[in-house]
Amino acid sequence: xxxxxxxxxxxxxxxxxxxxxxxxxxxxxxxxxxxxxxxxxxxxxxxxxxxxxxxxxxxxxxxxxxxxxxxxxxxxxxxxxxxxxxxxxxxxxxxxxxxxxxxxxxxxxxxxxxxxxxxxxxxxxxxxxxxxxxxxxxxxxxxxxxxxxxxxxxxxxxxxxxxxxxxxxxxxxxxxxxxxxxxxxxxxxxxxxxxxxxxxxxxxxxxxxxxxxxxxxxxxxxxxxxxxxx
Amino acid sequence: xxxxxxxxxxxxxxxxxxxxxxxxxxxxxxxxxxxxxxxxxxxxxxxxxxxxxxxxxxxxxxxxxxxxxxxxxxxxxxxxxxxxxxxxxxxxxxxxxxxxxxxxxxxxxxxxxxxxxxxxxxxxxxxxxxxxxxxxxxxxxxxxxxxxxxxxxxxxxxxxxxxxxxxxxxxxxxxxxxxxxxxxxxxxxxxxxxxxxxxxxxxxxxxxxxxxxxxxxxxxxxxxxxxxxxxxxxxxxxxxxxxxxxxxxxxxxxxxxxxxxxxxxxxxxxxxxxxxxxxxxxxxxxxxxxxxxxxxxxxxxxxxxxxxxxxxxxxxxxxxxxxxxxx
Numbered sequence: 001x002x003x004x005x006x007x008x009x010x011x012x013x014x015x016x017x018x019x020x021x022x023x024x025x026x027x028x029x030x031x032x033x034x035x036x037x038x039x040x041x042x043x044x045x046x047x048x049x050x051x052x053x054x055x056x057x058x059x060x061x062x063x064x065x066x067x068x069x070x071x072x073x074x075x076x077x078x079x080x081x082x083x084x085x086x087x088x089x090x091x092x093x094x095x096x097x098x099x100x101x102x103x104x105x106x107x108x109x110x111x112x113x114x115x116x117x118x119x120x121x122x123x124x125x126x127x128x129x130x131x132x133x134x135x136x137x138x139x140x141x142x143x144x145x146x147x148x149x150x151x152x153x154x155x156x157x158x159x160x161x162x163x164x165x166x167x168x169x170x171x172x173x174x175x176x177x178x179x180x181x182x183x184x185x186x187x188x189x190x191x192x193x194x195x196x197x198x199x200x201x202x203x204x205x206x207x208x209x210x211x212x213x214x215x216x217x218x219x220x221x222x223x224x225x226x227x228x229x230x
Numbered sequence: 231x232x233x234x235x236x237x238x239x240x241x242x243x244x245x246x247x248x249x250x251x252x253x254x255x256x257x258x259x260x261x262x263x264x265x266x267x268x269x270x271x272x273x274x275x276x277x278x279x280x281x282x283x284x285x286x287x288x289x290x291x292x293x294x295x296x297x298x299x300x301x302x303x304x305x306x307x308x309x310x311x312x313x314x315x316x317x318x319x320x321x322x323x324x325x326x327x328x329x330x331x332x333x334x335x336x337x338x339x340x341x342x343x344x345x346x347x348x349x350x351x352x353x354x355x356x357x358x359x360x361x362x363x364x365x366x367x368x369x370x371x372x373x374x375x376x377x378x379x380x381x382x383x384x385x386x387x388x389x390x391x392x393x394x395x396x397x398x399x400x401x402x403x404x405x406x407x408x409x410x411x412x413x414x415x416x417x418x419x420x421x422x423x424x425x426x427x428x429x430x431x432x433x434x435x436x437x438x439x440x441x442x443x444x445x446x447x448x449x450x451x452x453x454x455x456x457x458x459x460x461x462x463x464x465x466x467x468x469x470x471x472x473x474x475x476x477x478x479x480x481x482x483x484x485x486x487x488x489x490x491x492x493x494x495x496x497x498x499x500x501x502x503x504x505x506x507x508x509x510x511x512x513x514x515x516x517x518x519x520x521x522x523x524x525x526x527x528x529x530x531x532x533x534x535x536x537x538x539x540x541x542x543x544x545x546x547x548x549x550x551x552x553x554x555x556x557x
Contacts, residue, residue: 010312012281016305060403064410078255097305099313107499110506113418114426137421140492141479141499150298176291179233183294226293227232 004132006145008097016097019148020134021090023125026146032084037066068109075105085146095143104142111138163228164220166203175225178203182222233292240283244303247276251306277307328553330508333501335550340474340481347431348470352439359443369440382445382453402521409465410513413472417506420476421495423484427476434469456534457524463541464516467549468509475502475509512545 004022007015044062048055074082080099081091092100092108100108115124115136124136133145170178178200185193197215204217231239250273284300334341359365366375412434419426445454482498483491523529523537 010281010304010308012278012304014281014284014304016308017301054399057399057401057403060400060407064403064407067407068410068414093309097308099309103500103503106506107503110414111418111421111499113415114421117419117422117426141421141495143496150302172289172291176293179291179293225232227234227236 004134006095006133006147008095010097018093018097018145019150020132021088021146021148022134023128025088025090025148026085026128026134029082029084029088029090032087033070033082034084036083037070040066071109072102072105075100075109076102089149089151090146091149092144092146095145100142100144104144107142108136108138108144111141114138161216161219161223163223163230164204164217165224166221167205168203170203170225174203178218178222179225182219182226185219233287233290233296236283236287236292237296240279243276243279244283244299247273247280247303247307250276251303251310254310255306273307274311277304277311280304280307325504325507329504331549331552333504334471334474334508337474337478337502337505340477341471344427344431344470344474344477347428348435348466348473351432351435352442354439355436356439356443356446359440360447363444363447366440366444369437375444378441378445379448379450382450382457398521398525401525402517405517405520406514409468409517410510413469413509413513414506416469417472417476417479417502417509420473420479421483422480424477424480427473427480431470431473438466452531453527456531460534460538460541461516461519461524463538463545464512464519467545468512468516471505471512472509475505478502 004020006018006020008018009015041059041063044059048059051058071082074085075092079086079091080093085091092105094100094104112124115121115127115138117123121136124138127136127140128134135145139145181196181200188196194211194215197218198211200218200221201214203221204214209217250268253268254273280300280303284297284304287297287300355365355369359369370378412430416427416430416434419430442454442458445451479495479498479502482494486494489497519541
């Protein structure tokens, strides 16, 4: 496998695909969270300044809580992600795809100290870069993963193409490939689409036809395979 | 069967499952303004059906958008159905009465090693500095040494001087932030094969010992010891315990036994987390004592020392005796 998908098997025997997040997405999420914390601490410092000793105590406790428990509180919430992670479309889950447990969330966030060493999250960066699943040390010990929440692919429509029966029956694998090509058609340039459709040309007949016609007929076969009939 | 036929056939079930899962996630379990109520049995049945549909759709190479949709539905339902709830008063009570002291005892070897790594440097350096106060300069610089001396002296700026409630609170905040960070550092750095925990234990031991030896030699022993001895019962124990938990992590990596190193680390982290929860509570108690009790110089010394002895006995007997009987 070339991509970094992690498959988690459920008791029902299906594979859930998890898409681990890489360094750049997680760095942006961290930066957003860091700025939020900084803003909260600045705002609190103004209030604390007015209150004197109790204000300072409140501020120091706030500093402590934000430092250690800000991620824990959000990860255990419904979204399973801090505001920064949510903004980047990331989420923390267990290795098996389940929501992160309190113990695991505490572990991964306490071990931030180790990830931070030798300076500026050095070990975390090294670990994320050399591991296919992008875990930092805290994630390894806690058995957690930071994953992309995927947006579902757009529904293939292409209603304007007339469905066309393939000239011979196609195995399931080829059917899938042709349908996938039709789904991708709107995102491809005309030239590239023609090139790709030419590979699948035998399914729409062997007599020579202009390029655009072949493409139109291949897309028609895709419509047929999806279940549309003329 | 064509993909579109398949979709038409089961579309209603998928939509129903999506709606139910959304209802569970938004936390509206009661029927309100015409929304259908959550039915657990129906969710489970629909989930299993959706899993079958996903497997079929994958095997037949159905279009990506349909696989994506089924993956999302089954993924969300899977999270809802299999999630674990670990909160609650009952669980907290269990942790205090049984889990924490038992976890400490089951890591006895690490706790003893951690104690030694902290206490031996503390005693040795403390004694050396007591014999030869100039040695303090190899641990802290002259400015810091003078600062410590002033803190425990009879002057107004000393730590024991009568201060107002406000600064008590401020110190409480400071102690929580400072001590917990030291303690968590001792734990987390254990992931580097235990070396990090050992380093921080020895370092904190040397530092504490040097200060204690220096101040005692300077004749400030009474102020110093009466200040630290009570909260030390919680604070030093907590630091030693987090060092022990950190070394457990490191040892799991060095000697994983029949597990892979990764599995072994995950198991060790899970077990040692119980200790860290306890440590966090102990540090909270320590900070409260340090800020509001230890600093009160007007209290008579015999009272302070007997409370300190009480604290030490309580902490040690809690860790050694509590939860021995079957629950």
